[in-house]
Amino acid sequence: MTREQLIGTIGKNGRRLKMRASDMSNFDFSGLDLTGADLRFSNLARANFRGSVLRQADLSFSDLNEADFTDADLYEANLSFSGLEGTNLTGANVEGAKFNFSGRSHYRPEPIRPEPITLTTILQKPGWGTLIGMILGALLIYGCNAVVYFTNLIWITKDPLMAGLYQFIIIQNIVDGAVVFLLTWSLVTWLTTRFQTIWKRHLFVSVVVVLGFFSLNTLLYYWLGKESVDALLKRPEFTTESAPWYFYILGNLLITNIFLYVLQEGRQLTRKLSEQEFQLLNLEKLKTRAELDALQAKINPHFLYNALNSIASLVHENPDQAEEMTLLLSKLFRYSTGRDGELFGTLSDELEMVSTYLQVEQVRFGNRLTFSVDVANPALNELRLPQFLLQPIVENAIKHGIAKRADSGRIDVRIYEKNGELHLCVHDNGPAFPDDMGGGYGLRSIQDKLKLLYTDDARVELQNWPIKQVLVSIQMSKLKNSVNDTRMTSDH
Numbered sequence: 001m002t003r004e005q006l007i008g009t010i011g012k013n014g015r016r017l018k019m020r021a022s023d024m025s026n027f028d029f030s031g032l033d034l035t036g037a038d039l040r041f042s043n044l045a046r047a048n049f050r051g052s053v054l055r056q057a058d059l060s061f062s063d064l065n066e067a068d069f070t071d072a073d074l075y076e077a078n079l080s081f082s083g084l085e086g087t088n089l090t091g092a093n094v095e096g097a098k099f100n101f102s103g104r105s106h107y108r109p110e111p112i113r114p115e116p117i118t119l120t121t122i123l124q125k126p127g128w129g130t131l132i133g134m135i136l137g138a139l140l141i142y143g144c145n146a147v148v149y150f151t152n153l154i155w156i157t158k159d160p161l162m163a164g165l166y167q168f169i170i171i172q173n174i175v176d177g178a179v180v181f182l183l184t185w186s187l188v189t190w191l192t193t194r195f196q197t198i199w200k201r202h203l204f205v206s207v208v209v210v211l212g213f214f215s216l217n218t219l220l221y222y223w224l225g226k227e228s229v230d231a232l233l234k235r236p237e238f239t240t241e242s243a244p245w246y247f248y249i250l251g252n253l254l255i256t257n258i259f260l261y262v263l264q265e266g267r268q269l270t271r272k273l274s275e276q277e278f279q280l281l282n283l284e285k286l287k288t289r290a291e292l293d294a295l296q297a298k299i300n301p302h303f304l305y306n307a308l309n310s311i312a313s314l315v316h317e318n319p320d321q322a323e324e325m326t327l328l329l330s331k332l333f334r335y336s337t338g339r340d341g342e343l344f345g346t347l348s349d350e351l352e353m354v355s356t357y358l359q360v361e362q363v364r365f366g367n368r369l370t371f372s373v374d375v376a377n378p379a380l381n382e383l384r385l386p387q388f389l390l391q392p393i394v395e396n397a398i399k400h401g402i403a404k405r406a407d408s409g410r411i412d413v414r415i416y417e418k419n420g421e422l423h424l425c426v427h428d429n430g431p432a433f434p435d436d437m438g439g440g441y442g443l444r445s446i447q448d449k450l451k452l453l454y455t456d457d458a459r460v461e462l463q464n465w466p467i468k469q470v471l472v473s474i475q476m477s478k479l480k481n482s483v484n485d486t487r488m489t490s491d492h
Contacts, residue, residue, distance in 0.1 A: 003028055025063075045083075060098075139255070146173075161228050168225035172217060179216055180209060180252055184259040192264065201264075202257050209256045213249055310364040325363045332356045347415065348381035354390050354413060361398050369402055369409050376416035383422065383479055386449055393426045393470045396443060401430020401468075420476055427469040433462045446472070454478050 006017070006027075017037035025043045030050040037057040044059070046066045055075045059082060066086040074089075076096040084099070147170060154166045184205055191201040221229075307329050314322035335353045351373050358371045375381060394411065402409035414425045443460065450458040450472070457475040 007032065143173075143177075161231050164228035165225065165232065168220070168228060171224060172220050175216065175220065176213070176252060177255065179212060180256050181259055183208060183212060184256055185263060188260065188263045191260075198264075202260060205256055205260055206253050209252055210249060213252050306364060307360055314363075321363060325360060328356055328360045328363070332360060343386060344384040345387045346381060347375070347383045347385055350385055350387065350390055351375070351381075351413070351415070353388075354394050357391055357394060358411065361402075365402065365409070367408060368405070369398075369411070371411040371413070373413045374415070376414070380415055380417065380422070385474075385479070386453060389446060389449070389472065390424060390426065392443065392446055393472070396470070397426055397428040397430065401428035404430055417476065421473045422476055422479065424472040424474075425469045427467055429468070432464045432468055443470070450474070 006029075017034055017039070019042065020038050021041040022039070023043045024039070024047055025045045026047065027044070028048045029052050030048045031052060033053045034057055035053055035055045037054065037059075039057065039059045040061050042059070042062045044067055045063045046068075047064070048068050049072045050068050050070045051072060052069075053073045054069075054077045055073055057074075057077045060078045060080045062079075062082045064079065064087055065083045066088075067084075068088045069092045070088055071091040072089075073093045074097045075093055076098075077094075078098045080098045082099075150166045150170050154163050154170075157163050157166070187205055187208065191204060195201045195204065307325065311322050311325050311329070314325065332353065335349075335356070355371075355373050358369075358373075362369050362371065390413065394413065397411050402411065410429050412425075412427045414423075414427070416423050416425075443462075447460050450460065454474060457478040459473050461471045461473070463469050463471055
């Protein structure tokens with residue numbers, strides 16, 4: 001389509017262009033009013049949109065790599081799920097525009113690295129986090145100073161009984177602190193599942209700590225402190241000015257409930273991060289699904305034009321052949337539109353679709369085209385592969401190989417397994433691939449699709465020796481896994 005034809009189309013449609021799933025790469029849209037245009041699933045790579053009006057236009061799922069939107073009006077335009085590598089948006093109005101999940105078509109985000117749950121993350125929370133931080137700070141400073149004080153007394157005292165008493169006090173407090181934490185840590189999971197009400201959890205752990213306090217300190221007293229205390233009490237000058245026992249219990253309860261709060265908050269933050277990771281994982285799967293749909297939605301309009309022109313020319317000359325070609329074309333499009341959201345199909349279905357496509361082209365080319373489809377092992381027919389994997393390659397072989405020959409052309413499709421890989425080969429006897437050939441949109445879509453599904457476990461090669469062919473190789477071990485992953489995506 002020329003620029004003039006496009007301008008005429010816009011005029012006929014009341015300035016709302018509808019060219020969904022079109023190949024408009026390198027097209028000049030500069031200065032045009034494309035308000036509300038529907039260009040979804042289109043190949044718009046390197047297109048020129050300089051100064052154009054794309055208000056509320058839908059360009060989602062499109063290839064916009066290296067497109068030029070300089071000074072364009074993209075107000076509330078939808079560019080979600082589109083490839084935007086190298087796109088120029090200088091001076092563009094992008095107010096209200098949607099760029100959800102846009103980027104390179106083969107982009108895979110780095111694994112999510114959530115912030116580790118630490119006391120620091122909890123203390124950063126305003127309110128209770130600040131209060132707990134102040135209390136912990138005071139207790140830690142006070143406790144450290146007490147340890148320094150009593151340790152110094154042990155060091156400088158000449159009385160072995162007083163040294164033994166100080167040692168008992170230090171050990172008692174250290175063990176109390178460790179046991180309080182261990183008790184709280186070991187009970188937090190059970191408390192969370194057993195009690196829905198928070199105050200019941202704190203009450204239960206407080207009762208456990210009180211019982212543990214009496215049991216533990218009684219044991220420590222008879223083991224470490226009784227001998228020194230009994231001997232000191234016999235001295236007339238020795239007096240005990242210790243605080244009442246319940247003050248020490250209150251200190252333990254305070255520390256216990258602080259620990260419980262911190263541990264509960266840490267688990268809640270972990271749960272929130274896990275849920276967020278799950279949601280992001282699902283969104284990433286949905287993004288992959290949408291990208292695959294975009295890659296498969298494109299049907300080359302030139303093929304349809306050529307097929308319809310061939311049918312029109314055969315209607316009067318050979319009605320039977322025209323009827324045959326019409327039925328073949330109907331079968332081909334039924335296959336392409338009857339996917340019901342499925343991204344995968346059996347190899348036999350894919351080869352049937354390719355054979356149908358080649359039969360349509362054979363009617364058009366007549367004796368200039370012969371073809372064969374061969375599967376080395378019939379068991380391979382049940383393998384499930386991405387749909388529309390071979391058809392773009394065969395289409396390229398027709399366009400760049402057979403169509404450029406004056407005499408008879410041949411296309412051979414061969415499927416076989418070798419070294420743990422499934423090989424899908426498409427050979428034609430047309431001109432050799434140029435050394436600098438990177439592949440057109442069809443081959444790039446195949447590469448992007450394989451990259452999304454199999455990462456580095458699949459590849460596409462263009463070979464001129466020993467025969468000219470396009471070779472697609474996929475690790476056999478990855479075929480089943482990719483199907484299961486995509487089914488999970490479909491379920492979500």
